[in-house]
Amino acid sequence: xxxxxxxxxxxxxxxxxxxxxxxxxxxxxxxxxxxxxxxxxxxxxxxxxxxxxxxxxxxxxxxxxxxxxxxxxxxxxxxxxxxxxxxxxxxxxxxxxxxxxxxxxxxxxxxxxxxxxxxxxxxxxxxxxxxxxxxxxxxxxxxxxxxxxxxxxxxxxxxxxxxxxxxxxxxxxxxxxxxxxxxxxxxxxxxxxxxxxxxxxxxxxxxxxxxxxxxxxxxxxxxxxxxxxxxxxxxxxxxxxxxxxxxxxxxxxxxxxxxxxxxxxxxxx
Numbered sequence: 001x002x003x004x005x006x007x008x009x010x011x012x013x014x015x016x017x018x019x020x021x022x023x024x025x026x027x028x029x030x031x032x033x034x035x036x037x038x039x040x041x042x043x044x045x046x047x048x049x050x051x052x053x054x055x056x057x058x059x060x061x062x063x064x065x066x067x068x069x070x071x072x073x074x075x076x077x078x079x080x081x082x083x084x085x086x087x088x089x090x091x092x093x094x095x096x097x098x099x100x101x102x103x104x105x106x107x108x109x110x111x112x113x114x115x116x117x118x119x120x121x122x123x124x125x126x127x128x129x130x131x132x133x134x135x136x137x138x139x140x141x142x143x144x145x146x147x148x149x150x151x152x153x154x155x156x157x158x159x160x161x162x163x164x165x166x167x168x169x170x171x172x173x174x175x176x177x178x179x180x181x182x183x184x185x186x187x188x189x190x191x192x193x194x195x196x197x198x199x200x201x202x203x204x205x206x207x208x209x210x211x212x213x214x215x216x217x218x219x220x221x222x223x224x225x226x227x228x229x230x231x232x233x234x235x236x237x238x239x240x241x242x243x244x245x246x247x248x249x250x251x252x253x254x255x256x257x258x259x260x261x262x263x264x265x266x267x268x269x
Contacts, residue, residue: 003059006080009068012059013052013081016041020048022268023090025082027051027098029120029251030192031157031181033058036095040253043261047268050090052081054101055196056188069195071202074101075108082112091268093117095253097192100124100201107207117216117267119260120226120250123204123233134199142190150189154181165222165249177254208236215240216267220248220255241267 002013014034024047028036034051035058041049053060055074063069078101082090092113094102099121106113125131145153158166158178166174194200215237217230221244234240243263248255 004081004084006077006084009055009063009077010061011052011077011081013050013085015051016049017045018048020046022046023048023050023087024264024268025050025052025087025090025092027054027092027094027102028057029096029098031057031154031184031189032095032098033180033183035180036253039257040261040264043257044265047265050085050087052078054098054192056190056192057184062185062188063191066191066195069191070200071101071104071196074196075105078105079109079112088112089114091115091117093119093264094121095119096121096250097196100198100204101196103204104201106213107204107211110211110213113213115214115216115267117218117264118230119218119252120220120223121217122198122226122229123208124201125198126203126205131199131203134197136199138193138197138199142193145186145189145193150182150184150186153189154178157181162223162250165220165255166251169255173254205236208233209238211237212239216263217242218252218260218263219244220250220252221246222249226250 004011004013026037026049033053037049037051055069056062092102092106099118103123106116125134217233217240219227219230230242234242245252245256245259253260
């Protein structure tokens with residue numbers, strides 16, 4: 001565990017299996033934290049796993065100004081983290097929001113990333129109309145969080161259709177996910193939604209055909225939307241492999257952690 005001063009922001013970094021020779025950098029999703037990857041680190045003791053609390057999340061300090069919440073700011077922060085940790089080359093894993101950030105980072109800093117593993121991720125929205133509509137929805141959600149607090153938001157968030165398949169999980173696992181979500185701050189989630197949400201980030205679809213990097217796309221068979229996105233991404237990428245996990249939804253690392261760990265291990269360089 002470490003706190004790094006990254007461009008003026010105290011940034012929380014968790015490192016497991018420090019003596020391992022292979023390095024996997026892991027980026028969590030919206031409402032997540034480094035805690036997202038604790039079980040993966042236990043399942044892969046032979047892999048050094050570096051997890052980072054992204055802007056607005058976990059134990060990373062929340063910026064005062066909303067201008068600090070943006071994809072470009074987050075990418076610059078990540079590059080500074082890797083510089084401070086002396087990470088030259090690594091495999092980069094991202095889940096959902098973390099997957100959007102991981103893809104954006106790989107596009108901006110292609111020489112850093114040996115392989116890209118994206119779990120339930122997208123390159124953003126294709127058209128300005130789609131982005132504008134999503135920004136309006138995210139802004140409305142941000143206003144609700146600011147008005148009603150994190151617990152009220154989490155109560156609603158865990159009931160959205162995207163997470164339906166998680167209702168089958170044991171109570172202890174669902175409680176752990178809820179606890180992780182409840183540790184977030186109102187200002188952090190509001191800033192993340194409005195600064196780095198799917199509607200706010202630039203579309204990366206046009207960059208996919210230019211990528212030479214090996215990309216692994218992991219989706220759950222019950223998550224139809226992101227399975228289709230992965231199929232469309234694979235068609236554009238030069239060197240991509242799409243793995244679908246049966247009987248799992250959006251969060252494969254939670255719903256089938258053993259298979260997820262196996263897929264990650266098989267695809268490490």
